[in-house]
Amino acid sequence: MAKIYNELLIITETGTNLFSSTPSGAKQEGVEMISGFLSALNTFAKSERGETMKELTLEQTTFIFEKRGGLIYIITTTEQKAKPLLKPYLNHVIKAFEERFKSEIANFTGNVAPFAAFEGQVAVERFDHAIDAIDAQDEGFDGxxxxxxxxxxxxxxxxxxxxxxxxxxxxxxxxxxxxxxxxxxxxxxxxxxxxxxxxxxxxxxxxxxxxxxxxxxxxxxxxxxxxxxxxxxxxxxxxxxxxxxxxxxxxxxxxxxxxxxxxxxxxxxxxxxxxxxxxxxxxxxxxxxxxxxxxxxxxxxxxxxxxxxxxxxxxxxxxxxxxxxxxxxxxxxxxxxxxxxxxxxxxx
CATH class of the missing domain: 3.30.450.30 (Dynein light chain 2a, cytoplasmic)
Known part of the structure; x- marks a missing residue:
């Protein structure tokens, strides 16, 4: 079965990828291209409709958006019924990121290296929301x-x-x-x-x-x-x-x-x-x-x-x-x- 979510992205409004993570820890391909695309969608929604993107649903994948303080936080999932769990999870991720990198966000000049240290906190939030355990049990649930x-x-x-x-x-x-x-x-x-x-x-x-x-x-x-x-x-x-x-x-x-x-x-x-x-x-x-x-x-x-x-x-x-x-x-x-x-x- 699929993981509860596939990717976690934190990007600027201009499309710069500050942080990305997957539950498996695998390296993501094409992150910069995805970040730019999602940023462009958000800009389009804001300029044409005066609204902020909250969700984007493709055939199988849903993108959940939260915009805070000039940054866009995104989770992708193929588990539609997981959204009531993922939205609070994303909010706690945002709070932790803002608290930890308050200075780096305010004085950002393009150096994304400091944000890599956030991976440990993501693991903590996954545990606190039981996402790690759900993913582990999901592997053999049907059998x-x-x-x-x-x-x-x-x-x-x-x-x-x-x-x-x-x-x-x-x-x-x-x-x-x-x-x-x-x-x-x-x-x-x-x-x-x-x-x-x-x-x-x-x-x-x-x-x-x-x-x-x-x-x-x-x-x-x-x-x-x-x-x-x-x-x-x-x-x-x-x-x-x-x-x-x-x-x-x-x-x-x-x-x-x-x-x-x-x-x-x-x-x-x-x-x-x-x-x-x-x-x-x-x-x-x-x-x-x-x-x-x-x-x-x-x-x-x-x-x-x-x-x-x-x-x-x-x-x-x-x-x-x-x-x-x-x-x-x-x-x-x-x-x-x-x-x-x-x-x-x-x-x-």
Whole structure:
């Protein structure tokens, strides 16, 4: 599939190319000719109609224009449905460019060399808008039977800025429920490790899972259809600890805590003190928010939710009147199979 956008150009009104970039990093051919052509179109629109170019659509490609302070910023795309994502992205690129090169723009004499350093900031903006992740998943989307949808939700408006799906996506529910889940997760993770939340993985009883990655400007949501269903868990809290008599039982678990739905700590297992935590009330909020999302969006019940930062992860598994909080390395709890292995251990 095509990238979300093909080219990013920053040119002067006279057609001088200050900066150009592609998502792949490939060198662009004929940039000066394209810049001159687009500048001429903008001049024509301004002189003949007294208007500024905003969009130009060819058979397959759309050019999105923004004119600021004597410069013209342009993105080209063949993904028409990506425009709600690309327009805010372009605005943030413009803001970053103006802030970084304020002096160079004001005193421009023809030297474009300083602007090449902007490539690093473009990569940051691509990450903050999840464009990098969408492009990466798009590569094999059609042939991936597990991945069902990729959605970007605007943090600012709660609206869906981009959707690619093989199934129905309820825009209103997703735009409302995901921000609530992220808010509860961010609070919990900050209390656990004082680091930034990197991802949330929610697993329901209907062979469905949702991976949410909060970025600076969007929430990236990926929905999966799992090749298995997690079993219903029925157990007394006092029996849980017996499932892990020693460190040889699922050594990935460094710390385990049993918490009532009211937030009271029932018991704990400490294998590594660096993973221990006093958090209980905030964890309860996260489990409730996850259960609410699964109930309303998947019409099912929560089987597990995991959250992670850049190093550690926490897995929450709910029962009738309590839940388990297990902690370990983030690489161990971001995998569906490891979560399944943990739950299977509980029901053995």
């Amino acid at each position: 991936n039977d597990v991945l069902q949808s990729i959605v970007a939700i605007s943090r600012e408006t709660g609206e869906l800025a981009f959707t690619r799906a093989k199934q129905y996506v309820n825009k209103e529910d997703l735009g409302f429920l995901v921000p609530l889940l992220v808010k509860a997760s961010e609070r919990t993770v900050s209390q656990l490790v004082d680091q930034r939340l990197a991802w949330i993985l929610v697993v329901s009883n209907k062979d469905k899972a949702m991976l949410v990655q909060p970025r600076e400007h969007v929430f990236l949501v990926e929905e999966y259809k799992l090749p298995f269903e997690l079993p219903e868990l029925v157990m007394k809290a006092k029996k849980v600890k017996d499932k892990f008599p020693n460190a040889s039982q699922l050594p990935e678990i460094r710390y385990l805590k049993i918490i009532s739905n009211a937030g009271k700590v029932i018991d704990e297992i400490v294998r590594d003190k660096s993973f221990s935590t006093n958090v209980s009330v905030d964890a309860t909020m996260l489990v409730n928010a996850s259960g609410n999302l699964v109930s309303k969006y998947h019409k099912g019940s929560l089987r597990a939710v995991a959250t992670g930062d850049n190093s550690k992860a926490t897995l929450f598994v709910p029962f009738t009147d309590f839940f388990i909080m297990a902690r370990g390395e983030q690489k161990d709890f971001k995998k569906f199979t490891n979560i399944l292995k943990f739950i299977q251990r509980l029901v053995e």
